[in-house]
Amino acid sequence: MTLRLYDTATRSVRDFVLREAGKVGVYLCGLTLQAAPHIGHLRSGVNYDVLRRWLLAAGYEVTFIRNLTDIDDKILVKAGEQGRPFWSIAYANELTLAESYRALNVLAPTYEPRATGHIPEMHELITKLVADGHAYPATDGSGDVYFDVASWPAYGSLSGQSPDAMQSAGDAPDRGKRDPRDFALWKGAKPDEPADAYWPSPWGLGRPGWHIECSAMCWRYLGPEFDIHGGGLDLTFPHHENEIAQSQAAGLPFARYWVHHGLLSIGGAKMGKSAGNALDLAYVDSLGVRPVELRYYYAAAHYRSVIDYSEDSLRDAATAYRRIEGFVQRAAERVGAGQLGELPSGFVAAMDDDLNTSAALAVLQQQLRDGNTALSTGDDVTVRTTLAAVRAMLDILGIDPLDPAWTGGGRSDDLRAVVDSLIALALEQRAQARGRKDWTAADAVRDQLKLAGVVVEDTPQGPRWTIGEQD
Numbered sequence: 001m002t003l004r005l006y007d008t009a010t011r012s013v014r015d016f017v018l019r020e021a022g023k024v025g026v027y028l029c030g031l032t033l034q035a036a037p038h039i040g041h042l043r044s045g046v047n048y049d050v051l052r053r054w055l056l057a058a059g060y061e062v063t064f065i066r067n068l069t070d071i072d073d074k075i076l077v078k079a080g081e082q083g084r085p086f087w088s089i090a091y092a093n094e095l096t097l098a099e100s101y102r103a104l105n106v107l108a109p110t111y112e113p114r115a116t117g118h119i120p121e122m123h124e125l126i127t128k129l130v131a132d133g134h135a136y137p138a139t140d141g142s143g144d145v146y147f148d149v150a151s152w153p154a155y156g157s158l159s160g161q162s163p164d165a166m167q168s169a170g171d172a173p174d175r176g177k178r179d180p181r182d183f184a185l186w187k188g189a190k191p192d193e194p195a196d197a198y199w200p201s202p203w204g205l206g207r208p209g210w211h212i213e214c215s216a217m218c219w220r221y222l223g224p225e226f227d228i229h230g231g232g233l234d235l236t237f238p239h240h241e242n243e244i245a246q247s248q249a250a251g252l253p254f255a256r257y258w259v260h261h262g263l264l265s266i267g268g269a270k271m272g273k274s275a276g277n278a279l280d281l282a283y284v285d286s287l288g289v290r291p292v293e294l295r296y297y298y299a300a301a302h303y304r305s306v307i308d309y310s311e312d313s314l315r316d317a318a319t320a321y322r323r324i325e326g327f328v329q330r331a332a333e334r335v336g337a338g339q340l341g342e343l344p345s346g347f348v349a350a351m352d353d354d355l356n357t358s359a360a361l362a363v364l365q366q367q368l369r370d371g372n373t374a375l376s377t378g379d380d381v382t383v384r385t386t387l388a389a390v391r392a393m394l395d396i397l398g399i400d401p402l403d404p405a406w407t408g409g410g411r412s413d414d415l416r417a418v419v420d421s422l423i424a425l426a427l428e429q430r431a432q433a434r435g436r437k438d439w440t441a442a443d444a445v446r447d448q449l450k451l452a453g454v455v456v457e458d459t460p461q462g463p464r465w466t467i468g469e470q471d
């Protein structure tokens with residue numbers, strides 16, 4: 001394996017060395033389910049889907065865990081505002097998230113654990129931390145349990161901060177803490193919160209702190225030590241710093257690589273549910289941009305770079321993708337879809353270089369130019385090899401236009417044949433109308449097809465149809 005990944009913990013690009021031959025364990029921090037996902041969250045899922053596809057292409061068995069935070073202060077606030085149980089809000093958002101990821105052709109994770117399903121594992125970790133002097137019950141009788149930051153000298157190493165310069169953890173009142181930087185592992189029940197948001201524990205009724213959830217789920221599904229822990233750059237501190245501290249203090253070696261992706265912003269500000277600048281898939285659809293084009297938009301940027309969203313840049317990405325798609329369709333019509341081919345070495349080198357998708361797409365663009373030239377000169381041999389290579393590259397990025405995920409789950413080939421013959425019938429009528437110089441009737445056929453979303457283009461090989469708008 002020659003993959004190199006940027007590791008936040010060492011602040012360097014490192015050779016990716018597997019913990020166990022042939023197997024990779026990846027944990028990605030998933031959503032806190034207080035609201036439906038925005039396209040910033042979805043960037044996260046798509047980035048790691050590309051990483052996963054790249055690891056799969058290398059022949060590894062990948063265990064990919066992406067969790068759901070279904071209990072949290074923010075969800076409880078929503079429950080209070082809406083007069084609904086917190087779990088109904090979390091579940092509704094979970095369904096929308098699953099639907100959004102399906103729409104974006106993100107492979108289903110190996111498992112998607114929910115925080116509320118792992119309370120016993122959290123208790124086990126917290127009990128050990130308390131026993132070993134790394135955690136303590138709050139001194140104010142609140143039922144909270146805090147991690148003792150001063151007991152862990154390595155605290156701050158992931159985010160490169162000196163513990164002395166750190167502020168209060170801000171996740172609970174400082175009054176019951178030994179040190180304001182201590183963070184909550186367990187939160188005692190509060191009288192004004194709904195009773196169904198609490199679980200019994202050795203420290204009384206309460207609910208988990210956010211950070212301990214991920215440590216427990218990593219441990220449960222990937223074991224004491226695993227390969228890659230991912231999430232957005234915004235999670236480096238405090239979330240991931242706290243995860244490492246509490247996991248290692250509990251005796252778990254934990255993640256070997258920390259891979260963080262850049263944020264999607266608007267006008268320089270992070271897109272956020274709480275920031276009120278969130279755009280979702282329905283919005284993208286309202287612009288006439290398809291999910292596959294949004295996916296291309298994400299892939300066109302390196303995963304660690306900021307994407308500052310604008311409608312123009314999204315539309316440009318959609319146009320660029322349509323050009324690629326146009327080649328794939330024309331080439332497949334000419335020589336058949338064929339099989340996925342070999343990946344060009346330039347593409348492999350770019351992906352191995354910390355998943356440099358923008359450089360990988362430059363290789364694809366070069367092939368596209370060659371393929372288009374071959375189409376126009378009738379060089380079918382080159383068309384066939386280029387199509388196979390282009391589709392193989394697109395497949396790694398999850399955007400092959402001929403992937404059944406985009407064409408309609410495998411049934412599209414059958415449907416395409418049916419639609420083909422119906423359109424042939426309509427075009428035959430148009431040809432007859434033209435033959436008798438009845439231009440009104442001929443145009444009417446074309447307009448009717450257009451209304452049905454079918455665009456007809458007259459080419460030297462005869463009329464060609466596509467679904468969607470002509471660009």
Ligand SMILES: Nc1ncnc2c1ncn2[C@@H]1O[C@H](COP(=O)(O)OP(=O)(O)OP(=O)(O)O)[C@@H](O)[C@H]1O
Nearest residue numbers: 030031032040041044231232263264271272273274
């Ligand atoms: N604007 C964004 N761009 C890219 N990734 C994001 C963005 N916002 C959140 N994420 C990522 O999505 C994942 C789930 O995050 P989480 O539910 O904790 O979001 P959040 O930061 O609370 O969102 P918000 O600020 O919208 O409330 C994390 O990996 C986080 O880094």
Ligand SMILES: [Zn+2]
Nearest residue numbers: 029030214239
């Ligand atoms: Zn997490």
